[in-house]
Every structure is written in C-alpha cells, then in structure tokens.
Amino acid sequence: AGRFYKDLDFFLSNQNNKGVFLFPSYDISPLTGLSPPKELISQRIETLYSLSTSPDPVVVTSLEALMTRLLPKEILLTSVxxxxxxxxxxxxxxxxxxxxxxxxxxxxxxxxxxxxxxxxxxxxxxxxxxxxxxxxxxxxxxxxxxxxxxxxxxxxxxxxxxxxLPANEIILDPPSIKRARSMGRLPAGLETGGGFPGQEAWIQHFYSHLDTIFNYLPKGGHICIVKSDNFTDKAGSILEKLNKETGRFQDEALEKGI
Missing domain, CATH: 3.30.2060.10 (Penicillin-binding protein 1b domain)
Structure with missing residues (x-):
C-alpha cells in the first residue's frame, strides 16, 4: 500500500491534486502492550479527518487497515x-x-x-x-x-x-475514562491525560461503539480493490494471525495471574 501511495501521489501531484492520503495499518500488534509510532498514529488521524472533510480525497490503504476498528467518526469530528x-x-x-x-x-x-x-x-x-x-x-x-x-x-x-486534531485515536475525556474503568482495570492516573503504552488494544472499552474506515467514506465514494483475486484468502490469513496472537497473549496473562 505504501509503494502504491507514493506512485499515486507522484502522478496526481503533477495535476495539482493535494488530496492523496495514506491510511496505514499498525506496524505492531496492540496486544504486545506497545503503542505504534506517534508519526503513524498521526497519519491515520489526519487521513480519517481529511476523508470526512476534504473535497474528493483519495485514500490508499491495506486490507489489514480496512479490518481495523476505529474511533467513531462523530467523536473524531467533535474532538477538533x-x-x-x-x-x-x-x-x-x-x-x-x-x-x-x-x-x-x-x-x-x-x-x-x-x-x-x-x-x-x-x-x-x-x-x-x-x-x-x-x-x-x-x-x-x-x-x-x-x-x-x-x-x-x-x-x-x-x-x-x-x-x-487529536494526537491519538483514544480521546481521554471523563465519559470515556469512566466507561473504560467500568469495563476492566486500567492504569491509575488517566484523569491527568497522556495515555499509556498499548492503549490501542483497549479502544473498545472507551467508546459505546466503533467504526471502520467505511463509516468515514463520503456519500458517493468509490472503492477500488487492487489484486482482488486473493482478497478473501488474505483476509482469512489476517484473522488467523490475530486469533493466534490473542490466544498467546491470553495464555501469558493467565500465567502471570493477570
């Protein structure tokens, strides 16, 4: 996706088109307890905002990123x-x-x-x-x-x-923190803001529902799939990998008594 984005951005920039954006997937599983680089998170937020507000944006992404659950669109737009x-x-x-x-x-x-x-x-x-x-x-x-x-x-x-724009996909306002605390243990001191490593794995605790990138698409938006012949197989592989990671980290948590 990154290579395709660079090629597309190069050709469209020659036509004075500034509306090409990349929506990257996380380069590290949130289940590791680590957060992705801040530059990557910023790029995702910028793309979601531009997809919601810019005229005729072009967004390049990967299947893995498409399958990611995101903060609700209305929350992002009210947090600007x-x-x-x-x-x-x-x-x-x-x-x-x-x-x-x-x-x-x-x-x-x-x-x-x-x-x-x-x-x-x-x-x-x-x-x-x-x-x-x-x-x-x-x-x-x-x-x-x-x-x-x-x-x-x-x-x-x-x-x-x-x-x-927000610098993270988790907005740490009082309602979100209260909701997250009611659903499980979270690190102390969140009321002061700043977040904590690996918080992306907890995103479903902070919001009543989550969106996908399709919820951010403008009316009349078009979807173009490249290499669609292995689309289903690739999706299955991504889900299988996620399930294996989830099982492994659950086992590790049980061993540590978490």
Missing amino acids: DYIAVNEEIDRDDMIKRLMTFGYFRTSLVEERGDFSVRGGVIDLYPPLYDSAVRVEFWGDTVESIRLFNPVNQRSKADVKELTI
Whole structure:
C-alpha cells in the first residue's frame, strides 16, 4: 500500500491534486502492550479527518487497515479545536484539552503529538501540519501562531489560524475514562491525560461503539480493490494471525495471574 501511495501521489501531484492520503495499518500488534509510532498514529488521524472533510480525497490503504476498528467518526469530528490570532482562549483549558486529545507533554517539542508550555507560549506538533506550531499568548489572547522547525526550533512562517486534531485515536475525556474503568482495570492516573503504552488494544472499552474506515467514506465514494483475486484468502490469513496472537497473549496473562 505504501509503494502504491507514493506512485499515486507522484502522478496526481503533477495535476495539482493535494488530496492523496495514506491510511496505514499498525506496524505492531496492540496486544504486545506497545503503542505504534506517534508519526503513524498521526497519519491515520489526519487521513480519517481529511476523508470526512476534504473535497474528493483519495485514500490508499491495506486490507489489514480496512479490518481495523476505529474511533467513531462523530467523536473524531467533535474532538477538533480551532484557534485564531486575536481570539480569547483560556490557556489552562487549552493545555487540558491537549492532554485529553492524547498529546504528550515534554520540555521540547520534537515529535508528532508532543507539546510543551513555557509561560505564555505553547508549542505543539499536531496532525495536518508539516511543521510544529508555536502559539503565543498575551494573557488569554492569542497574540501569534507560528510554524517552526522542530529540529532547530527556528520559525518558518506566521499563520492566522490553527486546526488542532487529536494526537491519538483514544480521546481521554471523563465519559470515556469512566466507561473504560467500568469495563476492566486500567492504569491509575488517566484523569491527568497522556495515555499509556498499548492503549490501542483497549479502544473498545472507551467508546459505546466503533467504526471502520467505511463509516468515514463520503456519500458517493468509490472503492477500488487492487489484486482482488486473493482478497478473501488474505483476509482469512489476517484473522488467523490475530486469533493466534490473542490466544498467546491470553495464555501469558493467565500465567502471570493477570
């Protein structure tokens, strides 16, 4: 899927088409207790948002990613913040929202999903942007919004507004945390945000229902299957692999008394 996406993006970019997106599958099973790279998670969220809001998006994905259950579309679209220069915003509320959206607080923003706070300055690296973003406050007023290079921290350009997407597919708001706690044990301290390693395996605990990528398709959207001759066999292999992993990790959990 990745190679096909690069080829398609190359040819369509020559036609001034910016609406080609890749929806990757997790490169690691959530059952391992580890989370996928933040860059990969960010790319998935950006693609889901673009599929829901962009005109005529083209999305390339794999069968494995198609079979993944996702956060509900309505939850994603209601978990988007928009801020603009000269807008009045409670700085502390913004920090809480970033934590709820799965951003990781650090001293220096270097990776997707990071954010830092230094006095009246909030740096963050959200989906949708090729650069990190610096939001400067004067009191509760947004004085400026700047793109900057996370490697050398140098400013690149000023922008008038900013769209802040979640940095994770699990939105850690109070209703979601309450629901997850009622369905099983979760690590302490989730109320402070930030998430925990391997939380993707618990996604069904946080929402009343889950969607697939088909729920994000716009009306009248078209589906094109490449190499459809082995589609069913490949799906069966993916399910068989998942069932084996599930059984193995359940056995390991029983041995550890979990």
